[in-house]
Amino acid sequence: MNYLNNLCSLQDLKKLAVEQLPELALEIRQALIHKISATGGHLGSNLGMVEATIALHYVFDSPKDKFVFDVSHQCYTHKILTGRKEGFTDPDHFGDYSGYTNPEESEHDMFMVGHTATSVSLATGLAKARDLKGGKENIIAIIGDGSMSGGEAFEGLNNAAALNSNIIILFNDNEMSIADNSGGMYKNFELLRKTKGTAECNFFKSFGFDYFYVEGGNDISQLVRVFERVKDTSHPTVIHMHTLKGKGVEWAEKDKENGHFVFPASFDMSAYAKAESYDSITSEFLLKKMEKDPTVIAISPATPLQTGLLPEFRKKAGSQYVDVGIAEEHAVAFASGLAKNGAKPVLLAVSSFLQRTYDQLMQDLALNASPATILVFLGNLSPGDATHCGIFDISMMSNIPGLVCLAPAAKEEYLAMLDWSLEQTSVPVVIRVPSTVVSIGSTECLTETDFYQYRIIEKGSQVAFLGLGNFFWLAKQAKDLLKKKTGIDATVINPRIYSALDQETLVKLKADHGIVVTLEDGSVSGGFGEKIARFYGNSNMRVLNLGGEKIFTDRMPMEEQYTRFHLTPELIVEDIKKCMEV
């Protein structure tokens, strides 16, 4: 670790000879493998980018020259080189830095990024501002082939190409998205790789970019040469480099999908694998359906692993599974088209990424009443990064006319909703997949499919809890504690639907209840509870809306969130007592 140990600044890097850089790359790669093994993280993408990142910082002058990393899940080497080395070499500091670029950490990070396909657009803005100010710096966007499938990347390319000034797009082609790439464009990338960039039919040249191909995307000397050549260019330029995802870890080079992100070594995968999860419940259900019905089709916007669609599922599903790339807009419109022509599409997607398709949910899907099913995974408060908060989908989707949004509290209910959604032909249905499997041990709900009605689970008086989805169980706990502390025997309701009000049930509550408490595993702003507050606005009913705050939580521990947002039985009971005293 000779080079890495002595490296304290970008100036130190620039003092090295090009010939010394491969040794530094080796040391960084070893550090990354060690660190990621210990803490988990994006393995494959970071290992593939070690050489290119060193070469970028060797040739360009950050922060004057500006780098924008797409998704920024490949920025570890960049962090090491820009003053954050100890976060990757010293176990005591492994938790100091996020896994994404973050301007609060360093002036070398331009944006906080975690979603796909944004880098070229952001960089185009930086470049245009430079031009307006009369500046001269280089603007470099670093984007992988997987990210290229997102529409925002395309919109960015189209406009970057029209800039008439310096912008450099480093296209990192490792022949992989998170899972395998799909889509016609990838045939062109393959052709370009095969012809070492000489093929006339060239996706990038069709936009008018200057184009350079680098076969040795993990060869620092090749990279330094081409970067020096394009530095201070006056034209929009694409450098297409071919890298090896997972380079340096044999299994990750071979199994690129599982090598994309790894769990910490200490993580007990066997326990994880054994526990029943909505991942396996969903894929098992879908496979059974598919066997009986060739029109059932599962769609993934390039995140099959995150939604339980393991390679074995995909193999069995065959043409009844489609990965559309990181293209959520297309995914929703595609689902609408499928439903309109008589198929039964199920889109499985992550809450935070569904944000990329708000308009398609409204126009392509809801306005057309296309009976597609959307399963929302990871829609909950979480201790993760600010870029991946799963608390906004309730307000995003429940305020769109025509979407039927359901939140099951238990496994049996989930399966009943899923089955109902697939078999009905009149409305698009969103189902918020709960985070932990709870079985109610009852199949009563399997025959009860009027999900527009709330279910009164425990009938009491004075106080009524409306516990949505995951938080139904919190409502139950709060009810028990309230009984214990005050003697009040509260009503507990599983509302199940969060896009519409069951007015009949709500009106009935007025007779013998004075307080309604809503609980939702998402931001209260614009969410389910506020609709209840509006409904009771002209009455004597008091309403307490509990859920997440309208903030980006950045790796905030769950305990802190539960306390801050009053989401423990104790704090809920306190709030109720205060409300009774007013």
Place this chain on the structure above:
Amino acid sequence: MNYLNNLCSLQDLKKLAVEQLPELALEIRQALIHKISATGGHLGSNLGMVEATIALHYVFDSPKDKFVFDVSHQCYTHKILTGRKEGFTDPDHFGDYSGYTNPEESEHDMFMVGHTATSVSLATGLAKARDLKGGKENIIAIIGDGSMSGGEAFEGLNNAAALNSNIIILFNDNEMSIADNSGGMYKNFELLRKTKGTAECNFFKSFGFDYFYVEGGNDISQLVRVFERVKDTSHPTVIHMHTLKGKGVEWAEKDKENGHFVFPASFDMSAYAKAESYDSITSEFLLKKMEKDPTVIAISPATPLQTGLLPEFRKKAGSQYVDVGIAEEHAVAFASGLAKNGAKPVLLAVSSFLQRTYDQLMQDLALNASPATILVFLGNLSPGDATHCGIFDISMMSNIPGLVCLAPAAKEEYLAMLDWSLEQTSVPVVIRVPSTVVSIGSTECLTETDFYQYRIIEKGSQVAFLGLGNFFWLAKQAKDLLKKKTGIDATVINPRIYSALDQETLVKLKADHGIVVTLEDGSVSGGFGEKIARFYGNSNMRVLNLGGEKIFTDRMPMEEQYTRFHLTPELIVEDIKKCMEV
């Protein structure tokens, strides 16, 4: 009108000889010119598509074969040919059909569409469903060169190309978007036109599409030949046809931008031009700012005319104006990049189209606290099409953390907000441009820039009105009527901000008010008022939330909306009286 008069069905069309079709086209073109002159509508796009639409229906067999029109603002000839002729030839029926495809009108319309870039994705869904069901029909997407700049179109192309089965994309290249095209891709389309499709570097071929070029996009015999050739193809196919936008109307052929959409002949343009509007107020303000500050930059996602950026403005602004194409996602990220690098970007966009960039507003802009300004035009209840409702932006934007959302009620306030937004450097600001210019004749607000505080305009008691933006004036009217009918002297508040609560003011109201009425020119679901209802949920304060319902209003007259949603002073006062009786 011999041919058109005798045409009652698609069967009638198919009985004609190819040689007779140009005469039919001429008749349809005359009918369209007559109809659009009388009622207004999309002139240029429809005139350009007459021949191609006739040829499509002549060769393919709708509704078995399925057409998906992008935006569908070019579907008039399609409607004429599919049983809706009288809507375009008989003045008594001019109002019978919408200007877009609508499955409720005809089995020949697959989707209700009004936004851009969706056709290829929707068609890919139809095609995949056909394949799952073992069907054989042709699926045809019709998309213009302007629409091609949207990311969803690109995502669709990428996946359509990977279908391995029949899908035909008719690419209507008329060398124009709504305004001029911009972006690198258009150079390739130009190259393809110049080389009659023979250039090796071919955007479409880079995805793997079969590709055909038709120079005579207004020549029916050429079109019939190529359609017959690709009919029943087993491969994803692009037909690139070159058409003349506005064909048949000399001025519209020359001035394609103004010919894109025309107002009815009876529409008094001179009065319109003379009245002060936020369009001219905005562009005048921006030009003045630009003169003093070279970093001020206006961005349009291809809708400059809709937001007051007339050709003269664009000429004067020079490089301080950028049209990014119909690419809202890019527009927001681009603005974020500009702001991050020290420029002062102002994105001028239409409420309904801003829906296409929810995630970028959150991730690229708000999460990064980039001080860009977004001006929302047409954010209001309207009698327009369901595809263009302007009532959802409040719930979409106000629930995103970090966006400061402002709604001015008057001209002076608007300008003060705009100026403040441009000069501050810490937050992204959304300003909802009012629909009608009202001057408060006061510059008091010009120095008062703490927009986080509500302004109490008239201090009363018992009832308080919070009238947001446009609806501040409705609040004033309701207050006056309430006084007259009940003697209650209500408080009137201009809240100005709808992304945050002024808790101090709200708490103070509790002292001498029992009812708060919120009024907003948008959907109440997830909107401003519900936040007020949540705030007062644990108190005795009654809250009435008034605004639009969570429905798609489809050409619903304003009177009907005002009555249905209780948005007249009379109905508001009735609601208040009822609330007091409970």
